Amino acid sequence: MTWLSPERLWLLAAVAALAGAYVLAQRRRSRYAVRFTNLKLLDRVAPKRPGWRRHVPAGLFLAMLALLVAGFARPQAEVQVPRERATVLVAVDVSRSMLAADVAPDRLTAAKAAAREFVAGLPEEFNVGLVGFAGSASVFVPPTVDRAAVGTGIDRLSEGAAGLSGTAIGDAIATSLGSIRSLDATAGEDIPPARVVVLSDGANTSGQDPGEAARLAVEAAVPVDSISFGTPTGVLGGGQAVPVDGQTLQAVAEATGGNYFEAASADELRAAYADIGSSVGYRTEIQDVSARFIGGGLVLAVLAALFSLLWFARLP
Numbered sequence: 364m365t366w367l368s369p370e371r372l373w374l375l376a377a378v379a380a381l382a383g384a385y386v387l388a389q390r391r392r393s394r395y396a397v398r399f400t401n402l403k404l405l406d407r408v409a410p411k412r413p414g415w416r417r418h419v420p421a422g423l424f425l426a427m428l429a430l431l432v433a434g435f436a437r438p439q440a441e442v443q444v445p446r447e448r449a450t451v452l453v454a455v456d457v458s459r460s461m462l463a464a465d466v467a468p469d470r471l472t473a474a475k476a477a478a479r480e481f482v483a484g485l486p487e488e489f490n491v492g493l494v495g496f497a498g499s500a501s502v503f504v505p506p507t508v509d510r511a512a513v514g515t516g517i518d519r520l521s522e523g524a525a526g527l528s529g530t531a532i533g534d535a536i537a538t539s540l541g542s543i544r545s546l547d548a549t550a551g552e553d554i555p556p557a558r559v560v561v562l563s564d565g566a567n568t569s570g571q572d573p574g575e576a577a578r579l580a581v582e583a584a585v586p587v588d589s590i591s592f593g594t595p596t597g598v599l600g601g602g603q604a605v606p607v608d609g610q611t612l613q614a615v616a617e618a619t620g621g622n623y624f625e626a627a628s629a630d631e632l633r634a635a636y637a638d639i640g641s642s643v644g645y646r647t648e649i650q651d652v653s654a655r656f657i658g659g660g661l662v663l664a665v666l667a668a669l670f671s672l673l674w675f676a677r678l679p
Contacts, residue, residue, distance in 0.1 A: 365649075367437035374432045382425050389418075416674050423667035427660045434656035442650045448555035450506045450546055451485060452539035453478055454494040456563035456592075457520050458530050460605035463564070463597035466629060470593050473629040474562055475517050481560075481636035482513050490555075492542050495520050498529030498569045500538040506546050531570030532611055535561055536587055540579055557585045560639055561615070562632075564593040566608040573611050577618040586621035588639050589613065594627045 366372065455478060461471035482491050490506035493516040504516035539559040544551050559580065567573045580587050591609025598604055609625055616623035624635035668678055 364438055364440045364652075367439060367651075369436060371436040372432065374435070375429060378425060378428045378432060381428070385421055385425070416670070420667045420671040420675075423663045423670070427663035427667065430656045430660035430663065434653040434660065436653075438652050438656065439649050440652045441647050442652070443647055448490070448546065448550075449486075449488070450490040450492070450543050450555050450557040452492045452494060452506070452542055452557065452559045453482065454496060454500070454535040454539050454559060454561045455517075455520055456497070456530060456535075456565070457495045457522055458497040458563075458565070459522055459528060460530075460564055460593075460597070460599065462522050463593060463599055463605050465594040465597040466592070466627070466632075470564055470597070471520070471522060473632060474592060475520055477629065477632045477636050478517050478562075479514060480633060481640055482510060482517070484637075484640050490546060492539070493517060493520075494535055494539050494542065496531050496535035496538070496563075497522075499531055500534040500570070502538060502542050505542055529569035530563060530565045530567060532561060532563055532567040532615065533571035533573040533576040534569075535563075536573065536576035536580060536615065537571055540576075540583055540585060543583070543585065554583050554585070557583075558621070558639075559585060559587045560590070560636075561587060561612065562590045562592055563612060564591065564597070564605065564607050566611045573615050574618070577615045580615075580619045585619070587615050587619040588621040588624075589616040590624045590626055590632065590635050592626050592632055 455471075455474055457471060461474065462469050464470075466473045478493075485491060487510075488508065490508055491504075491510070491513050492502065492506035493504040493513055495501055495503050503519060504513050507513065536559060539561075543557045543559075544554060546555055577587065589609075589612035591607055591612050593605070593607035595606045597606055607625075607627075609623070613623040615621070622639065624631075624638070626632035626635050671678055
């Protein structure tokens, strides 16, 4: 945190002086009470003494002054702000291997559930699109702020829904980039701040070369985050082994400046999506945060007045 007027923080010395004066006053008051040697009479005159409660309003008042001084010094802090036209394309593998039950109830069902949570956690102003891919890639939902439409698209994801058998990671990336460029009338030339999130359980087996698709993503300044989902012991119903293979996904993420995750369970998948969601579509700005300190000071002022009225029937 930085301060635009740090010299004003010297006023905290005055607050500290008030705190010291209060402590000294309380000590003098205690010495005066000790001089009153007839303790039985003292109990009759003042049988109920406020004890620690009498210090609460004063403490809250001093804390309020400290917060107001901090706000007066005009503090600034880094704040994450959603980017205008921010767009996220979620590409989900719907090939036959995603039916493996090494992740309960199966890879695809768990992937759909995690995708719903990921989309729901993004800021409302983000545009979100959905791509499904197997041997080819298809746009299930073009970028939109309509979360219900994206949810419906996720529900429609099913094995083979994207057409041919296989795993076309390169096509998924290229199709996602094309969808980003169709966001609005200017997106073809002025590409919006965007990110592609690809989830798959295998290596590329058909379609466009993932390396070429990664090059296109770099040219468009669109990072590709990838998630390798599944375990080495995945098996389909007929006994066919479908072990997870994340080498292609990792290479794509590294080439485009994205992040690569390995998830062998539904919980790990949700954690991967959470990591992606915490950084996607934001820019960091230095903003004035004095309102936080002033607001906190006002809250403490109200509390000080409330406790003083409640316990002593007067304002501090």
